[in-house]
Every structure is written in C-alpha cells, then in structure tokens.
Amino acid sequence: MKIVIFGLTISSSWGNGHATLWRGLCKALARAHHEVVFFERDVPYYAGARDFYEMEYGELILYTEWRAVAARAAKEIGEADVAIVTSYCPDAVAASEVIFESSRPVAVFYDLDTPVTLARFTEGESIPYLGPRGLRDYDLVLSYTGGQALTDLKERLGAKRVATLYGHVDPDVHRPTAPVDHYRAQLSYLGTYAADRQQALEALFLKPAAARPGQRFLIGGAQYPETFPWSSNIYFVRHLPPGEHAAFFSSSALTLNVTRSAMAQMGWCPSGRLFEAAACGAAILSDHWRGLECFYTPDREILIARETADALAAIDLGPDALRAVGRAARERTLDEHTAAHRVTTLVKTLDEVMERRPRAIRNFAPLHHLSPEV
Numbered sequence: 001m002k003i004v005i006f007g008l009t010i011s012s013s014w015g016n017g018h019a020t021l022w023r024g025l026c027k028a029l030a031r032a033h034h035e036v037v038f039f040e041r042d043v044p045y046y047a048g049a050r051d052f053y054e055m056e057y058g059e060l061i062l063y064t065e066w067r068a069v070a071a072r073a074a075k076e077i078g079e080a081d082v083a084i085v086t087s088y089c090p091d092a093v094a095a096s097e098v099i100f101e102s103s104r105p106v107a108v109f110y111d112l113d114t115p116v117t118l119a120r121f122t123e124g125e126s127i128p129y130l131g132p133r134g135l136r137d138y139d140l141v142l143s144y145t146g147g148q149a150l151t152d153l154k155e156r157l158g159a160k161r162v163a164t165l166y167g168h169v170d171p172d173v174h175r176p177t178a179p180v181d182h183y184r185a186q187l188s189y190l191g192t193y194a195a196d197r198q199q200a201l202e203a204l205f206l207k208p209a210a211a212r213p214g215q216r217f218l219i220g221g222a223q224y225p226e227t228f229p230w231s232s233n234i235y236f237v238r239h240l241p242p243g244e245h246a247a248f249f250s251s252s253a254l255t256l257n258v259t260r261s262a263m264a265q266m267g268w269c270p271s272g273r274l275f276e277a278a279a280c281g282a283a284i285l286s287d288h289w290r291g292l293e294c295f296y297t298p299d300r301e302i303l304i305a306r307e308t309a310d311a312l313a314a315i316d317l318g319p320d321a322l323r324a325v326g327r328a329a330r331e332r333t334l335d336e337h338t339a340a341h342r343v344t345t346l347v348k349t350l351d352e353v354m355e356r357r358p359r360a361i362r363n364f365a366p367l368h369h370l371s372p373e374v
Helices: 018-031 066-079 092-102 114-122 148-157 195-211 242-250 261-266 272-279 308-315 319-336 339-356
Strands: 002-006 035-041 059-063 082-086 106-111 140-143 162-164 187-190 217-221 234-238 255-257 284-286
Touching: 002 018, 002 066, 018 035, 018 242, 018 272, 018 339, 035 066, 059 066, 066 092, 082 092, 092 106, 106 339, 114 148, 114 261, 140 148, 140 339, 148 162, 187 195, 187 242, 195 217, 195 255, 195 261, 195 308, 242 272, 255 272, 272 284, 272 319, 284 319
Parallel strands: 002 035, 002 082, 035 059, 082 106, 106 140, 140 162, 187 217, 187 255, 217 234, 255 284
Antiparallel strands: none
C-alpha cells in the first residue's frame, strides 16, 4: 500500500511523543513493503531541535505553510491507498478536506492524544485538528487509547469504525547497552515536564530522593521550569534525543513511568516511554492505571507504586531482583509490543476496512468511476 501521513512531527522528538512513535512505525511499514510519505509543517521550535533529517524508509515532506504544499498533498493523496491525519497536526482540517474530496484512499484519523481530545470535547473547547463534523467522515479512527475511549469516540465524536493502535518500540533503537557514567542513577525519570504529572512525580520521585540523600537520582526531559524543586542529589539532562534513550535507561537501577493525568484517568493508555524502557531491559516503576495488567504483569514484569512508600520499597530491592524484572519486561515487549507488531495490527485493520468499501474503490479505478462510499 501507499500510505500518506499528515502528522505533528517525525523530524523532532523535542517536547512530544509523536516523533519516536512515527519513526518506528514508518520503518516497520517500509520493511513490510509499504510506501510511506510523511507531511510535516516546518515550525521553528521543532526545526531548532531537529534530530531526524531524512527518512531512509520513506519520504519526508517539510513545508512552511499549507498553501505551499497543497498541490503536492493533493497529488500524493490521489495516488494513495491510505491517508492518515493525526491529532495535533497543524493542518489536519485542510488535509482531511482534500482526502474526503478525493474518495480514493481509505481516510484514517489517528488520535495519539485521545484522552485530551475527549476532555476538550467535554469542556466545550475547540479541537483544532477536527472539523465541525468531528470524526464522522473518516473510514477508520485509530486510538492510542483503548477501553471506554473507543465507545466515546463513536458516541461523542461520531466515529464510524474505531480500533486501537497502541504505542510501541523500535528494538533497533531501544535495546540494552553498556551503562554510561553520567546517566547512572538509582532511580531515573525521562519525560517532558507537565503540570498534571507533578503531584505523582513529587510522591514517586522527589520525596524518595529526599529520603535517600546518599543516592543519585536523574531526570531527563524538556520544558522544566526554573521553579522546579531540585535537590542536591537530583541531576538533570535537558532534552534527550532518541539515540540516547537506550543508554539513559540502561544506566539506572530503576526507571520511573508517570502517566499524564487524563490518560491515567481513562486508562488503557500505555506511554511510548514505557515500551522503550522495557525494551532496554530496565526495571520499571510505574503509577497504576486501568488496563496496565494487560501490557505487563505487576511484580514480575513491572513494579507498581501508588505512594512514596511503594517507591522506596522498589528502590531498596536488590540488584538481582531489579534485573529479573527488567529481563521479563524486555521479553514481553519483544513478544508483543514492537513497531512490527503494531504494523501487523494496522494492516489487518486496513484490509478489513477496504473489504467493506465498494469494489471500484478497492481496485482503485479512475476517480470519475468511483461509486459513493458505503
């Protein structure tokens, strides 16, 4: 298949989780012999922290404004089997209009931020990446979040067909490596600063650091404010590109996963960082959310913390016990949570959608011969 994607970014991992996910997914699609074209608006804050310049496994089209690329987008859409628009794509509405007018490709919306989308809808806020008809005109809506979110996307935003496409990991990038001294820590945390994670971060990271002043703690990420409550045994690495993630995770005895508030409340929303750390063989300490047990088995493949005492108990586990948890998590990840696994799911779902479309569309007849979609 030829797949055209209109996304937030694939070229910069600064301050977002979209880029790393798309890199793994596009590589796995190419390995499965699919053609990928990715459109990304070239904005200054991503251009200034770009860590990915060329897609060896597809074509990356950077553009400054929609008018400059509209004709090229229409051409690619007209040749595509599948066209995907993502949440937070700055030109999502414009791209979707061209896709709907074409009628040729399967029209897909991939919501990588489903809890945020639904929360904004509930509060009556505008959703800039959705038009006035919501999700009604898409053939398929993919959600990074499962559970109740799938029903809500149908009942509240009009999606006709929904399916999960969870996060994943590229095991070529995230794998065990030799520890690096400046990343060594008893407990590490990798994540962009978010106010709605701060309460959990204080309970599961900052208070344990205060209780263990002789041990080293490490935070990596972007957008931390000057008012963040650092202490003398907490070290900081500003913006860690994906190429350094493996060394980061492999250098700490234990690494923390903290889920965004909206995602934790909805459940069934594993972060990409969770799979990345597990693929590196890191022992993971995580807050709890509904559905977590379907991805990793508590106490065997992941450690759960609801309060500071739980985090301290995990920190105090011996190195052998932590390494055993990390090994089990890595095995589970390679068996179930790689980009290749998600591509298998995606292609199967797309095939099912194509089978429901009129034969003229499935066989890609000239546009003036296409029947209306059913």
